[in-house]
Amino acid sequence: MSEPLLFELSSPGRTGVALPELDVPEQPIDNLIPASLQREQEPDLPELSEPEVVRHFVRLSALNYHVDKGMYPLGSCTMKYNPKVNEDAARLPGFANLHPLQPQGTVQGALRLMVELGQYLCEIAGLAGITLQPAAGAHGELTGVLMIRAYHDAQGRRRQKVLIPDSAHGTNPASVTIAGYQAVQVRSNEHGRIDLDDLRQKVDDEVAALMVTNPNTLGIFEVEIDEAKRILDDVGALLYMDGANLNALLGIVRPGDLGFDVVHFNLHKTFSTPHGGGGPGSGPVGVSERLLPFLPKPKVVEKEGSFALEWDVPQSIGKVDAFWGHFLVMVKAYTYIRMLGPDGLRKVSEAAVINSNYLLSRLQDAYEQPYRERPMHEFVLSGDRQTKYGVRTLDIAKRLLDYGFHAPTIYFPLIVHEAMMIEPTESESVETLDQFAEAMLAIAKEAEENPELLRNAPQTTPVSRLDEARAARDLNVRYRKT
Numbered sequence: 001m002s003e004p005l006l007f008e009l010s011s012p013g014r015t016g017v018a019l020p021e022l023d024v025p026e027q028p029i030d031n032l033i034p035a036s037l038q039r040e041q042e043p044d045l046p047e048l049s050e051p052e053v054v055r056h057f058v059r060l061s062a063l064n065y066h067v068d069k070g071m072y073p074l075g076s077c078t079m080k081y082n083p084k085v086n087e088d089a090a091r092l093p094g095f096a097n098l099h100p101l102q103p104q105g106t107v108q109g110a111l112r113l114m115v116e117l118g119q120y121l122c123e124i125a126g127l128a129g130i131t132l133q134p135a136a137g138a139h140g141e142l143t144g145v146l147m148i149r150a151y152h153d154a155q156g157r158r159r160q161k162v163l164i165p166d167s168a169h170g171t172n173p174a175s176v177t178i179a180g181y182q183a184v185q186v187r188s189n190e191h192g193r194i195d196l197d198d199l200r201q202k203v204d205d206e207v208a209a210l211m212v213t214n215p216n217t218l219g220i221f222e223v224e225i226d227e228a229k230r231i232l233d234d235v236g237a238l239l240y241m242d243g244a245n246l247n248a249l250l251g252i253v254r255p256g257d258l259g260f261d262v263v264h265f266n267l268h269k270t271f272s273t274p275h276g277g278g279g280p281g282s283g284p285v286g287v288s289e290r291l292l293p294f295l296p297k298p299k300v301v302e303k304e305g306s307f308a309l310e311w312d313v314p315q316s317i318g319k320v321d322a323f324w325g326h327f328l329v330m331v332k333a334y335t336y337i338r339m340l341g342p343d344g345l346r347k348v349s350e351a352a353v354i355n356s357n358y359l360l361s362r363l364q365d366a367y368e369q370p371y372r373e374r375p376m377h378e379f380v381l382s383g384d385r386q387t388k389y390g391v392r393t394l395d396i397a398k399r400l401l402d403y404g405f406h407a408p409t410i411y412f413p414l415i416v417h418e419a420m421m422i423e424p425t426e427s428e429s430v431e432t433l434d435q436f437a438e439a440m441l442a443i444a445k446e447a448e449e450n451p452e453l454l455r456n457a458p459q460t461t462p463v464s465r466l467d468e469a470r471a472a473r474d475l476n477v478r479y480r481k482t
């Protein structure tokens with residue numbers, strides 16, 4: 001990989017802008033900035049022309065894999081295409097140039113957008129109220145569990161435990177632990193669903209809630225939620241839904257109608273705002289009637305035809321993020337919802353489920369499918385059959401890069417050996433799904449005939465196998481001029 005840093009491309013005196021002659025009297029700098037705040041040396045910034053900067057970033061973008069380049073079947077992440085109109089809306093000066101502390105009279109449109117987005121999400125999930133503050137899904141989980149805690153506190157007893165199925169995303173037990181609860185695992189049964197017998201065994205009056213992902217991380221719909229709900233109701237515990245997989249349910253199933261008290265949304269997954277590159281997310285949390293008093297504050301409310309931030313919420317768990325949340329992500333999600341409307345959103349989920357089932361039907365003879373239930377918007381295969389050739393799921397994932405595809409999520413969920421979790425999303429055409437299937441089938445054949453090829457993959461990418469553990473633990477992110 002040979003793209004130099006902007007600092008290395010820099011040439012003293014080169015510039016991308018030409019400022020006009022000064023046409024006002026020049027002020028001594030000391031009149032503008034106190035001497036104590038002035039820097040002593042010029043900042044060491046790269047100096048380049050505009051085309052050099054543009055080409056640098058275009059070259060970098062071509063080295064990388066991204067959702068604008070090709071299919072990104074990363075399970076549980078919903079890497080759908082992000083319509084560019086979302087960006088146009090977020091870049092409107094009336095949104096992009098807002099200051100969060102502007103007087104409310106000057107930001108009525110922004111507040112209205114937040115109120116309406118909240119109403120749409122409540123309608124989609126069948127819930128009574130919502131906060132848009134949390135910065136991402138995991139933060140939404142923490143917010144939701146803190147509301148559950150506040151609810152039990154208000155009943156006079158905190159309780160100790162939150163139950164979580166063994167197929168859950170790692171953020172679930174982490175959020176529960178940070179909120180001061182003990183995370184207790186519930187087993188999955190042979191169908192990949194919550195084992196209700198195990199649930200019955202583990203439920204007692206110390207349980208604050210059950211936290212379920214639906215469809216779960218195997219892509220399988222939890223059909224026995226009403227029975228789970230009865231078991232929890234008997235001990236006064238609540239039901240939390242991790243809504244990361246909502247892309248399977250839009251316009252078809254409303255979690256509130258199933259009896260969930262809390263649902264978090266990942267706007268950056270289901271509602272098509274870019275993610276995965278460290279950009280901002282947004283994790284709104286919707287709640288049922290009985291949790292309304294505990295929503296974070298300020299609440300964004302409509303009162304007598306105008307919009308306002310409401311701070312007087314006595315039982316609120318308080319503020320959970322800087323200012324009011326990631327506003328421009330909300331603008332993108334709002335645009336997406338308004339663009340599609342109720343029928344469009346339903347078609348999103350229908351197409352996501354059809355795409356996933358089509359792809360599964362093309363792959364299920366070549367790879368093991370540990371849970372044979374019909375999946376929804378994603379499915380989980382195992383690379384177990386290929387291990388007898390000395391090939392692991394990691395090798396299969398790396399080889400996919402040589403075929404021009406991003407790898408699926410691998411080694412998750414933890415209950416599947418050599419897991420490959422594939423989520424095509426609704427944005428892919430049948431031709432693209434076929435190309436991906438052909439690549440996966442070719443790789444299954446290569447595993448038998450030439451396993452070495454897989455173990456040395458990828459060959460065609462700018463860099464081959466990286467030491468991923470070292471990359472995460474031994475960070476070197478500072479450039480020092482030599």
Ligand SMILES: *Cc1c(COP(=O)(O)O)cnc(C)c1O
Nearest residue numbers: 076136137138169171242244266
């Ligand atoms: C992505 C995901 C989360 C966490 O959401 P973030 O927005 O990444 O914090 C939680 N649960 C599941 C099932 C997920 O897929």
